[in-house]
Amino acid sequence: xxxxxxxxxxxxxxxxxxxxxxxxxxxxxxxxxxxxxxxxxxxxxxxxxxxxxxxxxxxxxxxxxxx
Ligand SMILES: [Zn+2]
Numbered sequence: 001x002x003x004x005x006x007x008x009x010x011x012x013x014x015x016x017x018x019x020x021x022x023x024x025x026x027x028x029x030x031x032x033x034x035x036x037x038x039x040x041x042x043x044x045x046x047x048x049x050x051x052x053x054x055x056x057x058x059x060x061x062x063x064x065x066x067x
Contacts, residue, residue, distance in 0.1 A: 012061065
């Protein structure tokens with residue numbers, strides 16, 4: 001753990017992973033079809049300093065970084 005994290009606690013910030021977007025050509029090659037591989041984007045908190053992840057943040061933890 002980073003020394004600053006030990007002294008002051010982690011500095012959480014939002015991280016999201018957008019669904020992977022892929023463009024596929026249709027059979028006649030005149031149109032592009034948009035397909036998404038992941039239906040739901042992932043969301044987690046990550047410490048700015050040491051990179052520690054909080055995969056399942058509670059409501060209180062999210063509130064704390066919003067103010
Ligand atoms: Zn940290």
